[in-house]
Amino acid sequence: MKRFMIEREIPGASNLSEAELADIAKASCDVVDGLGVPYTWVNSYVAGDKIYCVHETDDVETILEHARRGGFPANTVSVVANEFGPQTAALAGS
Template structure:
């Protein structure tokens, strides 16, 4: 299944409390569970919180499924890009 990188621009998000991040995560998980029951297999792998954005990695059949998740959950999805390859320092070896 394709992997996507989502940028959610959210000014000040890096100052959210652990409890607020927990609630946001719970919301995301609830939407994902509903989507899966409807036959839409979207999986959240991980997210990185910076000062003014959250960068998320998802598996999904297509970018529209990722955007649907964001819309239903009430999260921004300012960019949704398919990850074409992964590289690391070991790629140079």
């Protein structure tokens, strides 16, 4: 499966309550369960008026179908080309 970064523009996203985020999470999980294809919601991050989601599936069309069924925007969908973090520095040697 490919990993995708999804940018969702949602005005006031950073003001959503825990209960509202829980409702969004439930809706997302319900859609994932009904897609009938391999699909994993990895995590989401709220920042300002946006929610950034990391999902895994085979193609962009499935990401867009998830958004359509859930009533979520999917303003930008990008395939993650690579991942790195502090642990990656050890690969550079000295």
